[in-house]
Amino acid sequence: MISGGMIGLTYLAAVLATLPLLLILFHLLKQGAASLSLAFFTNMPKPVGEVGGGMANAIVGTLTLIGIACVIGLPIGIGAGIYLAEKRITPIAHSVRFLSDVLNGLPSIVMGIFAWEFLVRPAGHFSALAGGAALGAMMIPLVTRTTEEMLRVVPVSLREAALALGYPRWRTSISVVLRTALAGIATGALVAVARVAGETAPLLFTAFGNQFWSTSLREPIAALPLQIFTYAISPYDEWHAQAWAGALVLISIVLVISLAARFVTRSRFGAPVD
């Protein structure tokens, strides 16, 4: 009887655990859709009282920041992942793996402090570059981990077949092993992008936000999460409504990227890779 009761409790836990997500999605759709309009995507933020403000600059800003983050985070992450997959158990590999996990667990605001110290303070002003760098640094451990795992899955026999054909070691790694694992690595990259796209704390004192249009790397830049934050804590109802709309757009972007990640995992020739 107790047994049945306990089993029932686990069912309850399952319900309670899925409830918040459903609630959040519900409210996002309800509040966000109401404030969403074409103007939202094309207009700039307007002062309180004026109708028709949008978050065009923030959407573009987020995309810009993601772009910078990818340029920094992807090559380094993939390179590090390759290194770890090949030098599996050396002391350096162990340390790098451990420190990568450490990096992953750091509060994102500490990343912001770091980028501020090296890119904002010496320059004397906030910049998109600093924000992108903070996000890029956050991507590195994620991309490293998935790259290593995907490369490890490639059978040794494939590498040997290439070596036996006379491929030099570097060519074996790139043209055969990396190429075979490419879909999985791309998935990992997209997952990392989805994660950093929604980050706010590292941007607070790096990208800083911008009420106007800017795509310059050396200027502060608007970003969706920042804009949502600013509007949410403001006392104005209009801005609250905009915040909901922004949140809906943000989570849609994150979801689309996550779905793209799953889609990529189908092999090039059509059969799903498991």
Added chain:
Amino acid sequence: MTALPAEALQKERRRLRVHEAAIGDRIYEIVTTACALVVPALVIAIAIAVFAAAWPAFAKLGLSLVTSSDWDVGAGHFGAAPALYGTLVSSAVALIIATPLAIGVAIFLSEFSPTWLRQPIGFLVDLLAAVPSVVYGLWGIFVLVPMLREHVMPFLRDRLHLGATPFFSGPAYGPSMLAAGVVLAIMALPYISAVSREVLMAVPRSQREAALALGATRWEMIRDAVVPYAKSGIIGGIMLGLGRALGETMAVTMVIGNRPEISASLFAPGYTMASLIANEFSEATNDLHLSALMAVGAILFIITLIVNAAARWLVWQVSRGRAS
């Protein structure tokens, strides 16, 4: 073996080509090693950035940084005790709420769930990790906090008479330690659940079958054979969730009330280290102020470092096949 003269020129070119293969190997080696070394370099750089900037505050303020509650920028007093308190308490509340739920879901998914339900529920729980923290904060401000203020808090305080204890006393403003704890619980849940699920499913069949063969019920098998086996992994998962909660900034800032006071009541607004930094960093007026904020960041860095390292070690232990 002598070569034909016509080939001499070709030989020369071939020699270069194979040499290039060796060069290719070298370059490849250097590039991948450099990329890998960026990781430790980054960690060291972050540590240096934070601690170097924090040093003046540590030197000048000493322990008062964490023991004093007096944060007065003008007077040069920087006591971050409320923030430290808030970080620890909100995370503790989060764990108290999240752990039973997460382990319950994990057990549900690995043992009792009908097959058709497993994927969707697992997916939904994992999706919690994908929601950006500012979205949690937004939802927290406009949905959770009013709900707490108008329904949950009065219920706890008056109906359940928990108001007699210091933990649930006082006016129900809404933004509070409790609100922060709930939001953090939701955010930590997927991490604890994912790890727990993995380690539970990794428990070998032989363990389960041995318990069942001895006459245990399904639940007893789980309680006595499966969970103990997976214990260190589950604890690792809990610590992972803790690490997440400790470092969380935005969602907490938006629902905790941002009041630098220590109070026993969960209904009272509070402060966390991450919120403190987030709120004041851009407007740090003088060097000592900035340094004090950096010092708070340094403390946060160390705490999360220890927690995450412990978490990884525990999970690593399990993945190497050691039973608890």
Added chain:
Amino acid sequence: MLQSIEVARGARVTPHIVAPRPPVAEARASAQPEKPCIVTRHLTAYFGDTPAIKDISTAIPQLAVTAIIGPSGCGKSTLLRCLNRMHETVPKARVDGDVEILGSSIYGEGTNATAVRRHVGMVFQRPTPFPTMSIEANVAAGLRVDSKHRRADQQEHEIVEEALHRAGLWDEVKDRLKESAMGLSGGQQQRLCIARALATRPRVLLLDEPTASLDPLSSQKVEELVYQLRETMTVVIVTHNMQQAARVSDRTAFLLAGELIEFERTNELFTAPRDPRTEAYITGRFG
């Protein structure tokens, strides 16, 4: 024109890339039957500190199929992999002694392993087509390694077709050359790997239990193929299947615990072995 892998003092090895020519006539004309193809001298291979093969000195004849047999763990694959410097790709593995292929030492001072492997083809136990490449690209993979020596597409296509013919796979895949190699059956994939190895016109082909994971029909096709290849190249095949060795090979080597026990014409080894251990293995007393 014979290939030569020259050892230049202090310089890198300069392999000659084989130029297209009619295989059979050329090979027969330039072969010197008395001269062995592969010569090993005190060859010892280690995994860490443990020797897997000990002090093997032997000569493998040209334009013939040589089989290596022996119980599991006797070092057959290790010996084979020493012949194209694949043994050393395993961490902590090393080789003592020397191997000469067509008169040139492949372990000599300054020789480059990659260069050696471009002249010796190898087929492994499990089929290993490159999953992201088409059938055509798979066969051409060995040709494309040398990016400086790019062939015209037409020329490459001819070589691919020829290799697929020789591997007995052309008819089955000629209509789907651009499709993924993963769509082929196990037996077809293995023949694809053989075609891939043949495309570079190696003088020596090494086969490591090539039919171990194949069904009997595919195994038979591969055996027929191996039997025919003796006309144009030297083949060394490792097999745990004695009947297979008896069917396809001209000479057979018997290995036990890392040592070369006996090396004879196949007929003689199987009908009148000289060493009692050989006889014990062949009659099934252990293995």
